[in-house]
Amino acid sequence: MFEIREKPEMVERAMLVSVYFDPSEAGEKQAMLDELEDLVSNLGIGIAGKHLIKSRDMHAKFLCGTGKAQEVKQLALDCRADCVVFDNMLSPSQQREWERLVDECVIDREEVILDIFARRARTREATLQVELARMQYSLPRMARMWNHLDRQGGGSGGGKGGGGAARGEGEKQIEVDRRLARARIEAIQRELVLVTRQRATQRKERERQAVATAAIVGYTNAGKSSLLSLVSGSEVMARDMLFATLDTTTRKIELPHGQPLLLTDTVGFIRNLPHRLVEAFKSTLEEAVLADFLIQVVDASDPEAVRHYETTLEVLNELGAGDKPMIVVLNKVDLVPEERRGALETLLAPHFSGRVVPMSVKEGNGEGDLLNACVEMLESRVRRARFLIPYTRSDLVAAMHSEGKVFSTEYVEEGTLLEAVLPVAFYNKLESFLADR
Ligand SMILES: Nc1nc2c(ncn2[C@@H]2O[C@H](COP(=O)(O)OP(=O)(O)OP(=O)(O)O)[C@@H](O)[C@H]2O)c(=O)[nH]1
Numbered sequence: 001m002f003e004i005r006e007k008p009e010m011v012e013r014a015m016l017v018s019v020y021f022d023p024s025e026a027g028e029k030q031a032m033l034d035e036l037e038d039l040v041s042n043l044g045i046g047i048a049g050k051h052l053i054k055s056r057d058m059h060a061k062f063l064c065g066t067g068k069a070q071e072v073k074q075l076a077l078d079c080r081a082d083c084v085v086f087d088n089m090l091s092p093s094q095q096r097e098w099e100r101l102v103d104e105c106v107i108d109r110e111e112v113i114l115d116i117f118a119r120r121a122r123t124r125e126a127t128l129q130v131e132l133a134r135m136q137y138s139l140p141r142m143a144r145m146w147n148h149l150d151r152q153g154g155g156s157g158g159g160k161g162g163g164g165a166a167r168g169e170g171e172k173q174i175e176v177d178r179r180l181a182r183a184r185i186e187a188i189q190r191e192l193v194l195v196t197r198q199r200a201t202q203r204k205e206r207e208r209q210a211v212a213t214a215a216i217v218g219y220t221n222a223g224k225s226s227l228l229s230l231v232s233g234s235e236v237m238a239r240d241m242l243f244a245t246l247d248t249t250t251r252k253i254e255l256p257h258g259q260p261l262l263l264t265d266t267v268g269f270i271r272n273l274p275h276r277l278v279e280a281f282k283s284t285l286e287e288a289v290l291a292d293f294l295i296q297v298v299d300a301s302d303p304e305a306v307r308h309y310e311t312t313l314e315v316l317n318e319l320g321a322g323d324k325p326m327i328v329v330l331n332k333v334d335l336v337p338e339e340r341r342g343a344l345e346t347l348l349a350p351h352f353s354g355r356v357v358p359m360s361v362k363e364g365n366g367e368g369d370l371l372n373a374c375v376e377m378l379e380s381r382v383r384r385a386r387f388l389i390p391y392t393r394s395d396l397v398a399a400m401h402s403e404g405k406v407f408s409t410e411y412v413e414e415g416t417l418l419e420a421v422l423p424v425a426f427y428n429k430l431e432s433f434l435a436d437r
C-alpha cells in the first residue's frame with residue numbers, strides 16, 4: 001500500500017533558505033524565514049543555518065540562477081545540513097533539481113506545514129482533510145521519491161542488477177503507486193462528503209435553535225483558544241506553538257444581558273497557507289463563514305501584527321467571509337510596555353475596520369469590554385419583551401429558557417407571564433403571545 005513519505009522524521013539538521021528577487025521584500029522575507037524556523041523546530045528538527053538569498057531574476061530550474069544555486073549547495077555543505085528547507089514554494093521539478101544538486105533531502109514551506117498539520121489532526125474530519133492535502137501534494141512528486149530510492153538501492157546493492165534495472169523497477173513502482181494514490185484520494189473525498197454532511201446536520205440543528213454564533217479567527221498563536229477558555233470558563237487546549245488548534249471547538253457563553261452566544265475556536269491562519277490546505281480546511285472554517293460575526297484575535301506584541309491581521313482578512317475573503325461584522329481583539333497587551341500601548345493602538349487602528357478591544361487574555365483584562373462589544377454586534381438580532389404563554393404551551397416556555405434569557409416569570413390565570421430577551425427569529429414566531437399588544 002502506498003504510504004505518504006515521512007521525510008522530516010529522517011532528518012536532523014536543516015538549513016533554511018529563502019530566495020527573493022525584489023530588494024524591497026527583504027524585511028518581509030526575513031520575518032517569514034524566522035517564522036519558518038519556528039515551524040521547522042516544531043517538527044523537532046534542528047536548525048543548522050538560515051539564509052536569505054537575493055537573486056536577480058527568476059529561473060525555471062532552481063528558482064534562482066545556477067551560480068546562486070551552487071552557493072547554496074556550499075552553504076549546506078559548510079553547516080553539515082542533512083536537509084534544505086525552502087521558504088519558497090518549489091514546483092515538483094525544482095524540488096527534484098535541488099535534490100540532485102545538493103544530494104540531500106529538499107523540502108518547501110508547504111511540506112513543512114502539511115507535516116505539522118498531519119501531526120496535530122485529531123478528529124476524523126481533520127485527519128481526512130490533511131491526508132487528502134498531503135496525497136495531492138505527493139502525487140506529482142512521486143517520481144522524485146522513487147529516484148531517491150533507486151539511487152540508494154544502486155549504491156548499497158553494488159553491482160547487482162545495475163542502475164538501469166533499478167530505475168526500471170522504480171518507474172513501474174511509480175505507476176502502481178500513482179494508481180493506489182488516486183484510488184485513495186477518491187475514497188477520502190467520498191468519506192469527507194459523508195462527514196461534511198453530518199456537520200451540516202448538526203449546524204441545521206443549531207440554526208433551528210436560532211442561537212447567535214461567533215467565530216474566533218486570527219493568526220496562529222495569537223491566543224484564540226486562550227480567549228475561548230477565558231470567556232467560557234472552561235479549558236480549551238492552548239499551547240505556545242504554531243497550529244496548536246486544528247479542530248474547531250464550540251462553547252456556549254452568556255452575554256451581559258443574558259443572551260446566549262455560541263463561540264467557535266478555529267484553526268490559526270498563516271501567511272502563504274498552502275492553497276490546498278485552505279481548500280481542505282474550508283469546511284472546518286465554514287464555521288467562520290456561517291457565523292453572525294467574527295472576533296479576530298491579533299497578537300499586539302508581535303511586530304508583524306498588522307501583517308497578520310491582513311493575512312487573516314485575505315483568507316477570510318477567499319472563504320467568502322470577508323464582509324462579516326468583526327471585533328478585533330488586540331491581545332497580549334501585557335507584553336507591550338505601558339507607554340507603547342496607546343501608540344500601538346493608534347498605529348493599528350487605521351488598519352482595522354471593525355471595533356477594537358485591547359485585552360490581555362492571560363491576565364484576564366478586557367473581558368467585559370469584549371462581551372459588551374458582542375452585545376452591540378447582536379443588537380439587531382435580539383428583542384426584549386413580555387409574553388403570556390398559555391399553560392398548554394409549556395414547550396415554548398422551555399424553548400425561551402434554552403434560546404434566550406428569561407428575566408422574570410409570573411403565573412397568572414391565563415398562563416405564564418415572562419419577560420425575556422430572545423433572538424429575532426424566535427421572537428417573530430412568538431409575536432402572537434406578546435403580553436403588551
Ligand atoms: N503574554 C500573554 N500570552 C498570552 C496571552 N494570551 C495567550 N497567550 C499565550 O499565547 C500562546 C498561544 O495561545 P493559544 O490560545 O494557543 O493561541 P491560538 O491562537 O489558539 O493558536 P493556534 O491554535 O496555534 O492557532 C499560549 O502560550 C498562551 O498562553 C496574553 O494575553 N498574554
Ligand SMILES: [Mg+2]
Nearest residue numbers: 224225244245
Ligand atoms: Mg488554538
